Amino acid sequence: MTPNHVSPLRIADGMSVASIAPKVTGSVPDFWSGIPDNLYRFIVENCHEGVWMINPETQTLYVNRKMAEMLGCTVDDLMGGDVLGFIDPAYRASFVTHQLLRRNGESEQYEFCLRNKLDEPVWVLIAATPIMQNDVFTGTLAMVMDISSRKQMETELLQSVQRFHLALQATRDGIWEWDFRESRMYFSARFCEILGYAADDTALERSYHAWASRIHPSHRGFVEQQLQRHLAENVPFEVEYLHLHRSGTYRWHKANGQARFDENGKPYRMAGSVRDISEEKEVEQAMLQEKAFSDSIINSLPGVFYLLDESGRLERWNRNLERVAGRSSEEVANMPALDLVAPEDRPQVLEVFEAALRQGWGKAEARLQHIDGSTRDFYFNGKLVRHGARHALVGMGIDISERKETEQLLRLSESKYRMLFDFNPVPLFMVRAKDLQFLDVNYAAMQHYQFTKEEFLRMSYAQVEFGASGNSLADRAQSFDRVVTHSRKDGQRMQMQVSHHLIDHNNEEALLFLCLDVTEKLKNEELLRRSYEEIRELAVHLQDVREKERTEIARDIHDELGQALTAVRMNLSSILRKPEETLQNLEKIREALALTEQTMSSVRKIATELRPTLLDDLGLVEALRWYVDGFRKRMDLQVFLCTSCTGTISDPQISIVIFRIVQESLTNIARHALAGKVQVSIEQSGTSLLLRIEDDGVGFDIATARKADSLGMLGLKERAQSIKGEYTVVSWPGRGTVVQVFVPDAFVNSN
Numbered sequence: 110m111t112p113n114h115v116s117p118l119r120i121a122d123g124m125s126v127a128s129i130a131p132k133v134t135g136s137v138p139d140f141w142s143g144i145p146d147n148l149y150r151f152i153v154e155n156c157h158e159g160v161w162m163i164n165p166e167t168q169t170l171y172v173n174r175k176m177a178e179m180l181g182c183t184v185d186d187l188m189g190g191d192v193l194g195f196i197d198p199a200y201r202a203s204f205v206t207h208q209l210l211r212r213n214g215e216s217e218q219y220e221f222c223l224r225n226k227l228d229e230p231v232w233v234l235i236a237a238t239p240i241m242q243n244d245v246f247t248g249t250l251a252m253v254m255d256i257s258s259r260k261q262m263e264t265e266l267l268q269s270v271q272r273f274h275l276a277l278q279a280t281r282d283g284i285w286e287w288d289f290r291e292s293r294m295y296f297s298a299r300f301c302e303i304l305g306y307a308a309d310d311t312a313l314e315r316s317y318h319a320w321a322s323r324i325h326p327s328h329r330g331f332v333e334q335q336l337q338r339h340l341a342e343n344v345p346f347e348v349e350y351l352h353l354h355r356s357g358t359y360r361w362h363k364a365n366g367q368a369r370f371d372e373n374g375k376p377y378r379m380a381g382s383v384r385d386i387s388e389e390k391e392v393e394q395a396m397l398q399e400k401a402f403s404d405s406i407i408n409s410l411p412g413v414f415y416l417l418d419e420s421g422r423l424e425r426w427n428r429n430l431e432r433v434a435g436r437s438s439e440e441v442a443n444m445p446a447l448d449l450v451a452p453e454d455r456p457q458v459l460e461v462f463e464a465a466l467r468q469g470w471g472k473a474e475a476r477l478q479h480i481d482g483s484t485r486d487f488y489f490n491g492k493l494v495r496h497g498a499r500h501a502l503v504g505m506g507i508d509i510s511e512r513k514e515t516e517q518l519l520r521l522s523e524s525k526y527r528m529l530f531d532f533n534p535v536p537l538f539m540v541r542a543k544d545l546q547f548l549d550v551n552y553a554a555m556q557h558y559q560f561t562k563e564e565f566l567r568m569s570y571a572q573v574e575f576g577a578s579g580n581s582l583a584d585r586a587q588s589f590d591r592v593v594t595h596s597r598k599d600g601q602r603m604q605m606q607v608s609h610h611l612i613d614h615n616n617e618e619a620l621l622f623l624c625l626d627v628t629e630k631l632k633n634e635e636l637l638r639r640s641y642e643e644i645r646e647l648a649v650h651l652q653d654v655r656e657k658e659r660t661e662i663a664r665d666i667h668d669e670l671g672q673a674l675t676a677v678r679m680n681l682s683s684i685l686r687k688p689e690e691t692l693q694n695l696e697k698i699r700e701a702l703a704l705t706e707q708t709m710s711s712v713r714k715i716a717t718e719l720r721p722t723l724l725d726d727l728g729l730v731e732a733l734r735w736y737v738d739g740f741r742k743r744m745d746l747q748v749f750l751c752t753s754c755t756g757t758i759s760d761p762q763i764s765i766v767i768f769r770i771v772q773e774s775l776t777n778i779a780r781h782a783l784a785g786k787v788q789v790s791i792e793q794s795g796t797s798l799l800l801r802i803e804d805d806g807v808g809f810d811i812a813t814a815r816k817a818d819s820l821g822m823l824g825l826k827e828r829a830q831s832i833k834g835e836y837t838v839v840s841w842p843g844r845g846t847v848v849q850v851f852v853p854d855a856f857v858n859s860n
Contacts, residue, residue, distance in 0.1 A: 159233070159253035165246060167192045167208070179233070179255050181226035197222040197230060211239040211249045220256070232257040282382040285366070287317060289377050294320065303362070303385045305355025325351035325359050332364075340368055340376050349386065361390040413477070413487065413506040419466060419499060421446055433508075435480035451476040451484045458489075465502055469493040474509070486510045535625055538570065542611065542618035545570040557626065559598035570622070574607075592627060604628045649762075649831040656765055663722075666712050674712070678705045721768065729764040730754055730791065733771055737789060744779050751790040754798070756856030763832045763855050767791070767800055770825055770836075774802045774848050782806025782846065798855035802848040808840045 153160050159176030163169055169187050177184045180195055187195075196204050200222050210217060218236040225231050236252040283300025287293075294315045298308035304323075306313040324332055328350035339346035347365040354360050366381020407414045408427045416425035423430075423446045431441055434449050441449075450458050454475040465471030470492050476484040491504025530537055536554035540547055550565045558565075558573065575594045595605045606625040611618060681702045723732040730752050737750045758764050771789060778784050784806030792799045822838060829836035829850050840846035 159251075159255070161192070161251045161253055162240070162248060163192050163251075164248045165212070170248060176253055179225070179231055179253065180223065181229075186226070195223050195225070197224050207237060208249070211237060212246045214239050214241055214244075214246070220260070230257075231255060232260045282384045284380070284382055285364075286380040287366075287378070289379070292316070300383055303360075303383060304352070323353040325353070327351075339366070340379075343368070343370075346381065360385055360387045362386065410505065412508060415446065415491075415502075415504060415506065416496065417446055417462070417491075417502040418496070419501070421462065424496070424501060430477075430506075433477050433479065433485060449477055451478045461489075462502065465491055465493060466500070471502070477506070486513045535623055538565075538620075538622035538624065539614060540570045540609075540620045540622060542620050545620075548614060548619055554624070557597075557624075558595070564598075570620075574605075592631075595624070604631050645830070648827065652828075652831060653762065656762075663715070666715060674705050674709050678702060678709070681705065724761075724764050724768060729758055729767060732764070732768055733789070733791065736768070736772065737775075740775050740779075746779065746784070747786045748775065749786075749788055751788065752792065754791055754793040754856075756793055756796070756858050758855060759796075759857045760832070760855075763798070763852060766828050766832045766834075767798070767850065767852075770800065770828055770848075770850055771802065773825060778802075778804050778806060778846075782808075784845070793856055796854050796856045796858070798850075798852045800848075800850040800852075803845065805845045808842045808845050810842055811838065811840055 154173050156173060156175060159179050160171070160173040161169070161176050162171040169190050169192060172184055172187045174184060177187055180187070193201060193204070204221075207217065207219065216236070216238045218234065221233050221235050223231045223233055232255070234254040234256045238250045239246055240248040240250055281299070283303045284295075284297035285300055286295040288295075294317060296304075296308075296313070296315055301308045301310065301313060304313065321329065321333065332348050332350050335346060335348050338344050345365070346367070347363070349361065349363045351359040352362045362383050363386045364381060364383045366379050368376040368379040371377050408429070410427060410429065413430040413433060414425075414427040415423060415430065418424050423441060426441060430449075431438055434441065436444075436449075447455055447459060447462075458473055458475050461471045461473040470490070472488070472490040474486065474488050476486055478484050486509045487506040488509045489504060489506045491502045493500055494503050495501075496503075530539075530549070531551050533551055534553055536557045537551045538547060538554060539549035546569055547565045547567075550560075550562060554560075555562055555565070560568070573595050575596070591607045593605055593607055595603050597603065604627050606627045607622060609620045609622045612621050613619070681698055721732045721736065723735050733752075734750055737748050740746070741748045775787065775789075778787055782804050784804035787802065787804045790799075790801045790803075792801075825848075826836040829852075832852055833854070834850050834852040837849045837851075838846065839849075
């Protein structure tokens with residue numbers, strides 16, 4: 110291929126760009142042939158339009174940076190690739206047609222739709238030229254202009270006035286035209302709308318002076334200066350300024366324009382567009398505020414922020430890094446980042462940094478050193494990112510000095526815990542929650558259970574406690590003072606009071622058992638219980654003895670004293686039948702006889718109180734009926750007995766106890782209840798007996814009576830318990846009292 114040279118290529122009316130074309134011998138102007146090749150490349154690389162060169166197979170031979178930017182790619186992304194991959198599918202067929210023209214040696218310009226890297230449409234104006242070598246087609250050179258933002262406007266300018274006005278209505282830009290010769294300006298409807306006026310509003314003065322007077326005073330001089338430069342030097346006219354809106358507020362406008370000059374170089378006409386960019390400015394301002402805000406966030410982070418280039422230099426950091434290092438921002442900027450790390454940690458940090466550059470991320474724990482030599486522990490993490498044209502490592506460092514101190518304290522605490530665990534005099538177990546496998550035991554456990562530590566660690570807790578299971582224990586996070594049976598190595602069983610707690614042990618759930626041997630304690634409690642039972646049996650026995658003694662006393666009084674008194678009475682009676690012999694002593698005899706009768710009555714009363722003979726002769730029901738009748742007469746109290754018993758009492762002791770309870774209860778009612786009516790009922794249900802005594806007296810507070818430790822109630826309760834009965838009292842102040850005694854096996858046979 111022959112050397113290339115720069116030649117002008119016309120692509121639009123009034124516009125020209127530089128392009129590369131084959132050199133034709135003898136036809137190159139001296140101006141172009143004198144320019145070196147490196148200048149050609151400089152011109153192409155810095156061209157405002159895209160340059161794209163492809164071979165006949167549509168593979169990319171060359172693109173400049175502008176072309177790559179249009180497609181959102183890098184130059185390397187495009188080199189060697191097929192151009193068809195970036196052509197909109199709807200235009201691929203027409204592209205083939207255009208290529209046929211290139212093969213025939215024809216140049217042309219046309220609009221085309223490409224697709225960028227994000228598959229977004231990019232409208233371009235292409236000026237394509239065939240590259241011929243010895244009349245052989247060797248490729249295509251295309252100048253590409255991005256017309257996406259102005260395509261609609263430019264299309265309408267080239268077409269009819271009607272299309273032009275439709276475009277004006279559709280675009281966001283307002284169109285203006287300035288006729289220098291007639292000193293008047295034309296504003297499109299959109300332009301008027303941007304200023305806050307209707308298109309036909311006569312209040313809007315359409316002149317340059319009126320337009321310029323509405324520019325903000327601080328911007329007016331700059332706008333006029335740029336306009337004069339354009340008219341004098343034909344430099345691009347593009348300005349941003351604040352312009353007065355009809356509402357009285359200033360809004361941001363962006364204006365650009367192009368003047369036309371006559372043959373004398375004097376401008377006679379200028380046209381351009383205006384866009385309201387207030388929203389964009391607000392967004393831009395918001396972005397600036399966001400940047401300032403992000404900077405403040407970075408500086409307020411609790412840790413250190415860093416951005417390291419590939420050489421290990423800090424490109425950006427926050428104030429915390431300066432504070433931790435004790436250095437100014439100038440000092441930090443002029444020293445390698447590694448110098449901020451404690452010397453002992455630098456090799457490790459350098460290794461992590463180099464690995465992060467290779468794999469894209471890194472993390473490390475290291476100490477940052479203050480200028481005074483003190484250090485603080487940090488945890489660093491970083492990620493490799495693209496920063497401009499190079500890679501950089503960005504990340505954070507979190508101060509973990511307190512955590513390190515806590516870890517040290519935890520290690521000391523663990524040592525103390527180990528001492529408390531190992532040397533505790535009470536057996537302690539550490540058991541895995543899910544399977545009850547022993548994890549640790551203390552010396553007391555090994556001594557008490559006679560297993561070595563190695564033997565324990567091969568065992569399950571279920572081998573020590575009978576009936577233990579993982580579910581039954583682990584489901585309860587903690588349990589206190591369970592008494593269970595444990596076995597020692599020699600098979601001996603022990604009663605252990607066990608408490609367990611769910612804890613974390615090496616990142617798994619475990620149960621900590623505290624086991625206290627209560628075998629001897631339970632034995633002593635059993636002995637004490639038996640002693641209480643024996644005392645109660647002794648009390649029952651003593652009660653039986655008293656009853657037997659009373660029976661004997663009653664029998665003796667009745668049999669001996671009663672007989673003697675009977676004899677006295679008989680003798681006295683016989684004397685009375687012989688009045689002629691005892692007339693002188695008749696009065697004394699009568700007195701003795703009365704005294705004898707009184708004595709016999711007292712003897713009968715005493716004997717009955719000691720042991721009602723009716724209990725032995727007629728049974729419990731008749732004895733109660735006799736006693737209730739007598740009590741009613743003596744106390745002038747309405748007392749009634751109701752009974753349905755037909756069975757035989759199984760034990761005489763039951764009869765005397767029930768009788769005594771009724772006897773004492775009625776006495777208490779007479780003394781304290783102020784009752785008018787008492788109902789005594791004794792019922793039989795199967796072999797059980799139910800005694801119920803109910804009065805309508807003043808009642809009392811049960812709690813107060815219990816606090817007072819009433820011996821009367823306690824005595825009645827003891828009597829009931831002596832026959833395996835249950836004694837209960839229910840009372841309400843002002844509503845009476847109910848006493849009940851239930852004896853389960855009182856009768857021999859059912860009713």
